Amino acid sequence: MLLPVLVSFLAVATSFERGHGPAYHQHDVLRRQVGTQPYNYTGYLVPSYSISIPRDHFTDAGHGMYNNRYFINDTYYQPGGPVFFYDQGEEGISNTTAARVLAETDGTTAVMELARQYDVLAILWEHRYYGLSPPFPMVLSDPPRFSPRPVYEPQGAPESWQYLTIEQALEDVVYFANNLKTGQYQNTHMEQLSPKKTPWIWVGGSYAGDRGAWLRQRNPEVIYSTWSSSPPTQAMFDGSTFFNGVLRSLPSNCSADVRAMIPHIDTVISGKQGEEELLKLQRLDYVLGLATNLSNYLPGSYNISEAQDVFTPSTLATRLWQAFSTIIYQSYGFSYTSRVFCDALESYAPGAPGRIQNDSYLNVVTNLGTSQPSPSGFLAQHNGNLSLGMEAMMYATHVYQAYYVDLVFAVSENSSDSPPNGFADVASWEYQVNSQFGWIQASNPENVTIISQYFNISYYQQLTEQQYLTNATIAELPDRPGVAEINRYGGWNINPSNTMFTDGEYDPWRAATVYSLESQLGAPGNVPTTEIPACGQPPKNGTRYGTIYPGRVHVPDLAEEWYLPDIDADYSPLRIGLDLFTKALDVWLPCFGEDEVDGKRKRFVA
Numbered sequence: 327m328l329l330p331v332l333v334s335f336l337a338v339a340t341s342f343e344r345g346h347g348p349a350y351h352q353h354d355v356l357r358r359q360v361g362t363q364p365y366n367y368t369g370y371l372v373p374s375y376s377i378s379i380p381r382d383h384f385t386d387a388g389h390g391m392y393n394n395r396y397f398i399n400d401t402y403y404q405p406g407g408p409v410f411f412y413d414q415g416e417e418g419i420s421n422t423t424a425a426r427v428l429a430e431t432d433g434t435t436a437v438m439e440l441a442r443q444y445d446v447l448a449i450l451w452e453h454r455y456y457g458l459s460p461p462f463p464m465v466l467s468d469p470p471r472f473s474p475r476p477v478y479e480p481q482g483a484p485e486s487w488q489y490l491t492i493e494q495a496l497e498d499v500v501y502f503a504n505n506l507k508t509g510q511y512q513n514t515h516m517e518q519l520s521p522k523k524t525p526w527i528w529v530g531g532s533y534a535g536d537r538g539a540w541l542r543q544r545n546p547e548v549i550y551s552t553w554s555s556s557p558p559t560q561a562m563f564d565g566s567t568f569f570n571g572v573l574r575s576l577p578s579n580c581s582a583d584v585r586a587m588i589p590h591i592d593t594v595i596s597g598k599q600g601e602e603e604l605l606k607l608q609r610l611d612y613v614l615g616l617a618t619n620l621s622n623y624l625p626g627s628y629n630i631s632e633a634q635d636v637f638t639p640s641t642l643a644t645r646l647w648q649a650f651s652t653i654i655y656q657s658y659g660f661s662y663t664s665r666v667f668c669d670a671l672e673s674y675a676p677g678a679p680g681r682i683q684n685d686s687y688l689n690v691v692t693n694l695g696t697s698q699p700s701p702s703g704f705l706a707q708h709n710g711n712l713s714l715g716m717e718a719m720m721y722a723t724h725v726y727q728a729y730y731v732d733l734v735f736a737v738s739e740n741s742s743d744s745p746p747n748g749f750a751d752v753a754s755w756e757y758q759v760n761s762q763f764g765w766i767q768a769s770n771p772e773n774v775t776i777i778s779q780y781f782n783i784s785y786y787q788q789l790t791e792q793q794y795l796t797n798a799t800i801a802e803l804p805d806r807p808g809v810a811e812i813n814r815y816g817g818w819n820i821n822p823s824n825t826m827f828t829d830g831e832y833d834p835w836r837a838a839t840v841y842s843l844e845s846q847l848g849a850p851g852n853v854p855t856t857e858i859p860a861c862g863q864p865p866k867n868g869t870r871y872g873t874i875y876p877g878r879v880h881v882p883d884l885a886e887e888w889y890l891p892d893i894d895a896d897y898s899p900l901r902i903g904l905d906l907f908t909k910a911l912d913v914w915l916p917c918f919g920e921d922e923v924d925g926k927r928k929r930f931v932a
């Protein structure tokens with residue numbers, strides 16, 4: 327197992343390893359830290375199967391076939407029951423993940439609860455180029471520019487990346503549904519399981535939720551209904567607004583302080599506040615880095631003059647980003663991430679003795695945080711003294727960093743459900759991000775809010791590309807991902823029939839979902855409705871069938887929450903989502919087969 331390293335881009339790397347795509351959930355660690363349920367993954371093995379699929383669905387040029395994996399639980403299946411298709415999205419499926427999703431070893435899951443109620447055949451699908459479903463073997467490549475570790479790519483790259491597209495991967499499911507009988511899974515009702523005879527119902531979150539919505543629109547004759555949780559259906563290069571979800575969840579004092587301080591620190595970095603302030607910042611950053619393990623760096627054991635030599639704006643900007651990193655935040659929400667930073671920031675006690683007192687910089691970052699937080703914020707309480715605010719920010723960064731190290735360390739050391747080919751998954755995800763999705767979650771220098779302009783989109787894009795992809799592949803990628811190809815499904819405006827959309831109030835990815843609040847970018851401001859649309863009919867424009875879970879983050883409803891939210895602990899997004907979806911299915915399922923037009927099921931009625 328790799329240990330997290332806390333410097334600059336390596337911190338980014340560490341986060342990505344364990345959380346590369348939007349759907350990646352870091353289950354274990356918080357359950358152990360704050361959860362109550364014991365877990366035991368051993369002893370369950372959900373059977374896996376494979377089906378031979380064309381690498382290229384759209385041309386006849388003999389591109390060959392590959393084996394794609396899927397898992398099935400038919401415990402509750404009764405002939406005539408529907409198929410529920412749970413899409414894993416951008417992550418390979420480990421045996422423990424399969425057991426968690428299809429055998430509920432870690433608590434109830436939406437797909438199996440539905441399976442019990444509707445006599446369902448439950449399928450778990452692995453996406454091409456992830457896990458053990460690569461169209462070409464994933465092989466070690468030359469070390470890329472910034473990577474201290476191995477990087478994988480499909481044999482024959484960069485050409486062999488060409489089949490990793492949204493369209494190919496959507497068509498995989500169409501092919502699978504129409505050819506399930508040729509796959510390894512067999513029972514006596516294979517004919518019956520065709521989407522012509524049996525409703526196929528999609529359940530998925532995040533990118534997998536996108537795929538369900540896109541497919542319901544693209545192939546309504548195959549996917550009859552979809553539960554799409556937290557789907558970023560709008561592709562966009564600039565993902566800076568993803569931080570707005572984080573920002574909205576911060577207490578007003580912390581939010582006011584961070585919004586004032588980040589642009590100020592940027593001007594200090596740029597030299598506009600003078601040499602003295604810059605030197606102060608550099609020195610605070612230096613000791614903050616050293617002091618992570620205080621026992622190694624007693625005062626006097628280092629040379630503070632080096633601070634200027636080693637200081638880089640991006641290192642500092644990366645540290646400041648960590649407390650608001652959407653990667654971590656999206657799984658746990660404010661309570662277990664940014665709150666640690668905010669509490670420290672608001673309780674910084676200027677001038678009070680820290681744990682190490684005879685060094686003025688170490689004294690700042692080892693402050694004891696004994697001040698009473700003020701409702702109006704630290705700056706307001708201190709006459710808007712930005713130099714003092716900078717000290718408070720560096721102290722809070724130090725506190726958060728120690729917390730973050732523990733979190734990441736625990737996640738990487740003891741996670742029991744690592745995907746079977748995690749390194750390869752990261753490369754595949756980076757390829758998809760840079761070829762089609764965008765969603766680069768860093769600051770936009772024109773609209774800096776809580777992320778420094780030195781941690782901006784182009785910096786972050788380069789960094790991640792150069793960590794996980796080879797020069798040859800990068801050279802083949804477009805400068806900007808081709809988002810238009812995806813957005814033709816409707817983006818924020820997508821509105822297929824028989825579809826439920828759900829999301830968490832503070833989900834960073836909400837910026838790209840049908841419930842986006844980012845009207846300044848053109849988001850339509852759809853609101854959820856619990857009025858069930860007639861089958862085959864989309865809801866009224868401006869509404870979507872579904873709900874927003876207060877206080878929650880990314881995909882909170884497809885399984886039991888594994889952490890204890892501080893808000894409404896009795897409120898269960900899983901139960902609420904299931905209730906809404908079953909009520910809708912009871913309306914939609916009876917219409918199955920009634921809406922054929924020219925042998926194809928109607929797309930949708932506008």
Ligand SMILES: *[C@@H]1O[C@H](CO)[C@@H](O)[C@H](O)[C@H]1NC(C)=O
Binds near residue numbers: 366368369
């Ligand atoms: C975990 O479950 C398996 C199968 O039920 C059982 O054999 C094993 O003893 C359990 N382990 C623990 C630590 O409870």
Ligand SMILES: *[C@@H]1O[C@H](CO)[C@@H](O)[C@H](O)[C@H]1NC(C)=O
Binds near residue numbers: 373
């Ligand atoms: C199917 O699901 C049930 C309920 O979660 C579980 O007990 C059973 O082990 C699962 N079977 C397989 C083969 O995954």
Ligand SMILES: *[C@@H]1O[C@H](CO)[C@@H](O)[C@H](O)[C@H]1NC(C)=O
Binds near residue numbers: 619620621622
């Ligand atoms: C801190 O450094 C000391 C001395 O090198 C070492 O024994 C200890 O394990 C380190 N602690 C952490 C958390 O890395």
Ligand SMILES: *[C@@H]1O[C@H](CO)[C@@H](O)[C@H](O)[C@H]1NC(C)=O
Binds near residue numbers: 625
């Ligand atoms: C701070 O105090 C420690 C011992 O308490 C001493 O070893 C160290 O040299 C002092 N550092 C400075 C910068 O005065």
Ligand SMILES: *[C@@H]1O[C@H](CO)[C@@H](O)[C@H](O)[C@H]1NC(C)=O
Binds near residue numbers: 629630631632
């Ligand atoms: C401290 O660092 C400065 C700048 O790098 C260097 O010029 C100086 O020699 C160093 N002092 C010692 C005692 O190493």
Ligand SMILES: *[C@@H]1O[C@H](CO)[C@@H](O)[C@H](O)[C@H]1NC(C)=O
Binds near residue numbers: 578670672699
């Ligand atoms: C001020 O900050 C503290 C510490 O983070 C927080 O608990 C409190 O809710 C905040 N108050 C307001 C009014 O934002």
Ligand SMILES: *[C@@H]1O[C@H](CO)[C@@H](O)[C@H](O)[C@H]1NC(C)=O
Binds near residue numbers: 711713714717
């Ligand atoms: C702001 O705080 C700094 C300490 O960081 C102090 O030196 C300075 O005098 C303060 N400025 C004002 C105007 O109070």
Ligand SMILES: *[C@@H]1O[C@H](CO)[C@@H](O)[C@H](O)[C@H]1NC(C)=O
Binds near residue numbers: 735736739740
């Ligand atoms: C990981 O698990 C081992 C064995 O249970 C335990 O000793 C260790 O403390 C755990 N590490 C973390 C970071 O939780």
Ligand SMILES: *[C@@H]1O[C@H](CO)[C@@H](O)[C@H](O)[C@H]1NC(C)=O
Binds near residue numbers: 371420
């Ligand atoms: C999953 O289980 C199968 C069947 O026991 C085994 O062959 C395979 O190696 C396991 N996969 C992983 C990644 O552990």
Ligand SMILES: *[C@@H]1O[C@H](CO)[C@@H](O)[C@H](O)[C@H]1NC(C)=O
Binds near residue numbers: 567770772773846847
């Ligand atoms: C940045 O702010 C401007 C002015 O408010 C706005 O027009 C633009 O859409 C914003 N861009 C992003 C990516 O938020």
Ligand SMILES: *[C@@H]1O[C@H](CO)[C@@H](O)[C@H](O)[C@H]1NC(C)=O
Binds near residue numbers: 468469797
């Ligand atoms: C990749 O390109 C960079 C500069 O563009 C170069 O420094 C590096 O050596 C190249 N790596 C390989 C493996 O060719």
Ligand SMILES: *[C@@H]1O[C@H](CO)[C@@H](O)[C@H](O)[C@H]1NC(C)=O
Binds near residue numbers: 819850867868932
């Ligand atoms: C729905 O509303 C959006 C935003 O107002 C608009 O762009 C779109 O064309 C509308 N769609 C339909 C089908 O009326």
